[in-house]
Amino acid sequence: MQLRPGIADPEGLTIASGLRALGFATVTEVRSGKLLRISFEAGEVDQARALIEAMCRRLLANPVMEIATWEVRADDEPSEEARLA
């Protein structure tokens, strides 16, 4: 979940200026947000997506100020995330 485009995000602005101060001069914008990792059972991917959308609508995101994006991954799918060791 992150603030809608156009809504001032002071946390993102502060992080961006921190990165630029460290020499990452090409950083133009940081938008902060919240990441949730949710484990649940679903029959198939479409059903899982529908469930996540329902969760977002009901509780996880406040449409007044937030947008939500999500990604569904099955248990046996390998993660494609790059990570720090």
Add this chain to the structure above:
Amino acid sequence: MSGPRVAVIVFPGTWSDRDFLDIAPVVGWDAGPVWHTERDLPAVDAVVLPGGFAHGDYLRTGAIARFSPIMAAVETFVASGGPVLGSCNGFQILCEAGMLPGALLRNDHLEFRCDWQWLRVESPASCPAWLGEAADGQPIRLPISHGEGRFYADNATLMELEATGRVVLRYAEADGRVTPDANPNGSLRGIAGITNARGNVLGLMPHPERAAEAEVGGSDGLAILRSLAAWLDEQPVAAERRL
């Protein structure tokens, strides 16, 4: 005749409930706590949602609290025209629940702000149960204590609030002027408090309950807290309910 009967809703993490209960005798309220898992309100004239960090403010401020069982009863109470006051976290919960428009975001400077703050009362007639004793344009001084008080609403909502006189409190200088410097959190248009279309719900970030006695530094909160009894006395239905 006894004073207004007021239910003070308590969630896990609420902290201003005891302040409201403490000053109840000062403002003439017959007030009692109601735990958030209750499904019904007792017979009351008004409901207060106090400040704090209900359910830890996890996910978003008020996001979990709005689904507490008591909130369905609060919504029914609001729909019946009953007066509801939400201060600080209570304001955030009312916005999450859709009983007030907009949302409260992280302060623009990212700091928690705990201070005395001047405010200007506007359009008190829009919310007579809670501002009937205040004058239009009156500067009042109340404590603020929040990290997420930046009022936000989209342009259409802001225009509607302004056009219908539903912005009832703005951050201001001591003389009542609304200036950018007086704004402690980056709220759009310096908005500190709003009311709903019907005018029975007041949401405000400041804490009137912490300014009810001169001994604590100020008593301007009485303008809000004492309005309730005066308003109830003018309501035939409410008078009947209180017999």
